[in-house]
Amino acid sequence: MALVVESTSTNSSANAASVTVTKPSGVATGDLLVIVASKYASPAITCSGFTEAFNVSRNVGNLTDFYLTILWRIADASDVAAANYSVQMAANDDGGIAAMFRISGWSGGTPSFIFSDSDSSLYTNATTPATLGMSGIEIVRPSDGVLIMAHTINVGNTAPGISMASYTVTSADSNPSWTELVDASVNVNANTADNYLSVAYAPFTANSIITAYAATLTESTTVDFGWGSFLVALCEPAAATGTNALLQVSPAIFANSGMADATGTNALLEVEPEIFTQNGTTTTPTVWQNEAQATTEWINEQL
Amino acid sequence: MASTLHLRALKTQLDAILALGTPKLSFMATTFTPDSVNDQYFSDISAEVASGTTAVTLASVTTTIDGANNRVELDTADPSLSTVTATTNKYCLWVDTGVASTSPVLATIDIVEGTLGPVAGTLSITVNAEGHFALKAV
Numbered sequence: 085m086a087l088v089v090e091s092t093s094t095n096s097s098a099n100a101a102s103v104t105v106t107k108p109s110g111v112a113t114g115d116l117l118v119i120v121a122s123k124y125a126s127p128a129i130t131c132s133g134f135t136e137a138f139n140v141s142r143n144v145g146n147l148t149d150f151y152l153t154i155l156w157r158i159a160d161a162s163d164v165a166a167a168n169y170s171v172q173m174a175a176n177d178d179g180g181i182a183a184m185f186r187i188s189g190w191s192g193g194t195p196s197f198i199f200s201d202s203d204s205s206l207y208t209n210a211t212t213p214a215t216l217g218m219s220g221i222e223i224v225r226p227s228d229g230v231l232i233m234a235h236t237i238n239v240g241n242t243a244p245g246i247s248m249a250s251y252t253v254t255s256a257d258s259n260p261s262w263t264e265l266v267d268a269s270v271n272v273n274a275n276t277a278d279n280y281l282s283v284a285y286a287p288f289t290a291n292s293i294i295t296a297y298a299a300t301l302t303e304s305t306t307v308d309f310g311w312g313s314f315l316v317a318l319c320e321p322a323a324a325t326g327t328n329a330l331l332q333v334s335p336a337i338f339a340n341s342g343m344a345d346a347t348g349t350n351a352l353l354e355v356e357p358e359i360f361t362q363n364g365t366t367t368t369p370t371v372w373q374n375e376a377q378a379t380t381e382w383i384n385e386q387l
Numbered sequence: 388m389a390s391t392l393h394l395r396a397l398k399t400q401l402d403a404i405l406a407l408g409t410p411k412l413s414f415m416a417t418t419f420t421p422d423s424v425n426d427q428y429f430s431d432i433s434a435e436v437a438s439g440t441t442a443v444t445l446a447s448v449t450t451t452i453d454g455a456n457n458r459v460e461l462d463t464a465d466p467s468l469s470t471v472t473a474t475t476n477k478y479c480l481w482v483d484t485g486v487a488s489t490s491p492v493l494a495t496i497d498i499v500e501g502t503l504g505p506v507a508g509t510l511s512i513t514v515n516a517e518g519h520f521a522l523k524a525v
Contacts, residue, residue, distance in 0.1 A: 226508075334525070
């Protein structure tokens with residue numbers, strides 16, 4: 085079932101600790117209730133029974149500080165009975181602005197906010213841009229849903245005359261049709277500063293990836309300001325299953341160099357033995373021969 | 388006479404790599420561009436794992452000689468992650484030795500459908516009937 089923004093409500097409170105928002109019309113059990121709110125400085129914005137999805141904040145200790153948040157809740161019987169909601173701004177003189185959505189078609193489960201937000205940025209009065217937004221982002225839209233874009237600006241000036249318009253997202257599909265819910269400022273911090281909030285939404289059925297978002301900015305007085313923003317693609321839980329093509333890797337077998345059309349033969353290898361001559365010695369034994377002696381006849385001497 | 392690698396040797400080599408640890412699959416960010424030369428270990432690619440995902444321990448990991456097609460195939464059970472919000476268009480197969488700097492990366496494989504973006508849902512791959520990849524003998 086497609087998500088549909090059925091009704092909305094907004095409110096702001098100057099220099100106050102809370103903002104009371106009237107419950108959007110027709111709330112039924114199971115509806116998704118979303119609050120987008122901004123305030124001067126920190127700490128966090130809260131609302132009883134709501135869960136914060138994420139926030140963008142700036143806390144450097146001066147009048148450009150801000151807190152921007154998105155809260156959610158699945159409506160039950162108590163919401164059907166409620167008349168309004170108190171969005172707490174935490175400090176007695178913070179003040180702030182809140183916008184509330186009633187979204188039907190939510191089938192259940194924890195909503196997952198696919199978002200991209202800006203780092204808190206400081207713009208000096210010499211560098212006020214014509215547009216504010218983010219590029220180089222990647223927001224995948226797996227199914228139908230609702231885009232919510234929000235910008236907050238905090239300035240040390242009580243009448244900067246800030247306004248935003250012409251909300252756009254960049255994707256392979258055309259920019260959807262936007263409805264601006266909030267484009268307002270409120271004095272904060274005992275009338276020493278101004279907090280501005282713009283919130284716009286656009287249902288979508290496209291599923292291309294969003295790579296950038298922006299809105300035009302005008303202000304009557306150029307002043308230093310702190311800026312924070314986000315773009316959310318709100319979708320129901322969605323599974324995704326992919327497949328793979330078999331990756332086949334073939335080896336490279338290197339060719340060897342060889343001779344073509346050559347037939348080899350061999351000649352009989354005849355090896356003549358080398359017969360080494362032997363040096364030999366012989367020994368002839370000496371046969372002793374008696375020396376021939378004349379015969380001696382001995383004559384006895386006459387005595 | 389034809390030159391060829393021998394499939395049993397290819398299978399043995401692949402089995403040896405798989406035996407170094409636990410075969411795993413990681414879904415990668417869409418901005419990840421694999422470097423087939425220098426992406427050697429998981430530590431070389433870990434920074435580009437798709438945000439919101441964790442590594443999937445692969446089950447039923449098999450290497451099979453497909454003689455008819457002259458190749459060794461690597462196949463596993465279908466991997467999946469539940470309750471995930473992420474964006475991915477490819478995955479890496481690697482072997483977890485317990486140390487990222489010694490865990491070899493085997494392959495980076497594109498998801499046929501392109502970019503998947505589950506929202507608090509299940510992210511899964513229906514593995515090709517032949518497997519993730521094959522090493523051919525010729």
